[in-house]
Amino acid sequence: MLILSRKEEESIIIDGNIVIKVLEIQEGKVRLGIDAPKEVDIFREELYKSIQEENIQAAKTSVDIKKMGKLFNG
Numbered sequence: 550m551l552i553l554s555r556k557e558e559e560s561i562i563i564d565g566n567i568v569i570k571v572l573e574i575q576e577g578k579v580r581l582g583i584d585a586p587k588e589v590d591i592f593r594e595e596l597y598k599s600i601q602e603e604n605i606q607a608a609k610t611s612v613d614i615k616k617m618g619k620l621f622n623g
Contacts, residue, residue: 560570
């Protein structure tokens, strides 16, 4: 893990096309601005973990293919 110190209005650049800028530091919170290409997904860690867990649970769900086919074929 790379650890950097930044002050307000300072930035870091990742892979030449993602810029993370410290917008504000106040009362123990840091506000960041992220400028990245549209094809780059950006999530808060807790949301990303929740999505991953939902995907794992969905993959464990068994599906009756014959019943599923009847839904689409009428």
